[in-house]
Amino acid sequence: MTPLFPVAEYVFLGLFGLLIGSFLNVVVHRVPRRESIIRPSSHCPQCGHVLHSWENIPVLSWLLLRGRCHSCGSSISWRYPALELLTAIFSVVVAWQWGFRWSLIPALLFTWALLALTLIDLETQLLPDRITKPGMLLGLLINASAFLGSGLALTTPLNALLGIFLGYGSLWLLATVYLKMTGRHGMGGGDLKLLGLIGAWLGWQAVFLTLFIAAISGGLVAIVFLLGGKGRDYAIPFGPYLALGGWLMLLWPGDIVHAYLHFLGA
Numbered sequence: 728m729t730p731l732f733p734v735a736e737y738v739f740l741g742l743f744g745l746l747i748g749s750f751l752n753v754v755v756h757r758v759p760r761r762e763s764i765i766r767p768s769s770h771c772p773q774c775g776h777v778l779h780s781w782e783n784i785p786v787l788s789w790l791l792l793r794g795r796c797h798s799c800g801s802s803i804s805w806r807y808p809a810l811e812l813l814t815a816i817f818s819v820v821v822a823w824q825w826g827f828r829w830s831l832i833p834a835l836l837f838t839w840a841l842l843a844l845t846l847i848d849l850e851t852q853l854l855p856d857r858i859t860k861p862g863m864l865l866g867l868l869i870n871a872s873a874f875l876g877s878g879l880a881l882t883t884p885l886n887a888l889l890g891i892f893l894g895y896g897s898l899w900l901l902a903t904v905y906l907k908m909t910g911r912h913g914m915g916g917g918d919l920k921l922l923g924l925i926g927a928w929l930g931w932q933a934v935f936l937t938l939f940i941a942a943i944s945g946g947l948v949a950i951v952f953l954l955g956g957k958g959r960d961y962a963i964p965f966g967p968y969l970a971l972g973g974w975l976m977l978l979w980p981g982d983i984v985h986a987y988l989h990f991l992g993a
């Protein structure tokens with residue numbers, strides 16, 4: 728996969744990212760509702776109008792239709808084209824940081840899964856097992872493919888296995904201690920599985936700093952919410968911060984370790 732024309736590859740990946748973003752819209756909308764992500768084909772949630780292919784082009788159709796259903800005129804959220812654009816941008820960033828090699832494929836899959844989980848968690852305060860459990864298994868399998876010399880692995884199979892245990896286990900411990908101390912549930916089971924998933928893809932070494940980034944960024948946002956007058960019991964989902972931590976650890980692990988050691992004064 729030697730890049731002869733890197734610009735063309737980035738453009739291709741960007742366009743491909745738009746299509747994936749379009750698919751993620753379907754996932755984010757349907758998975759929490761326990762609907763199939765394959766059938767029925769894309770339709771207007773208001774009138775059931777089945778989209779023609781020209782109405783289903785990422786970003787472009789939304790612009791052409793001026794954000795309205797062609798059939799009933801009800802408005803289509805700006806979040807659909809926004810997720811398509813975001814997915815394209817994130818995909819290009821990953822390729823730019825990662826380079827065009829085989830392990831770019833799992834790096835992109837990991838990124839898209841985190842993106843979908845983040846949006847679902849923000850919308851529903853849930854991280855569906857339908858994504859986290861197979862996600863964990865897929866991460867382990869991809870890293871286990873190192874045994875076949877596949878070039879896809881992001882870490883060693885042993886690191887991935889330990890990553891699941893450390894990711895799931897460390898949050899389980901935190902949640903248990905928190906429950907004993909406060910009598911309240913601080914974290915959902917989905918958070919445990921998400922950190923297990925991140926461990927499965929990136930290895931146990933990434934788990935601690937993912938958690939650290941999540942705690943710092945989540946804490947900062949919680950402070951902003953408190954200052955903004957939101958109640959103490961306002962449940963802020965933790966999944967998006969774990970996802971952020973996992974994504975940063977995918978792309979810049981060395982820099983983050985360095986920054987962390989600097990933070991400790993080492």
Ligand SMILES: [Zn+2]
Nearest residue numbers: 771774796799
């Ligand atoms: Zn409609």
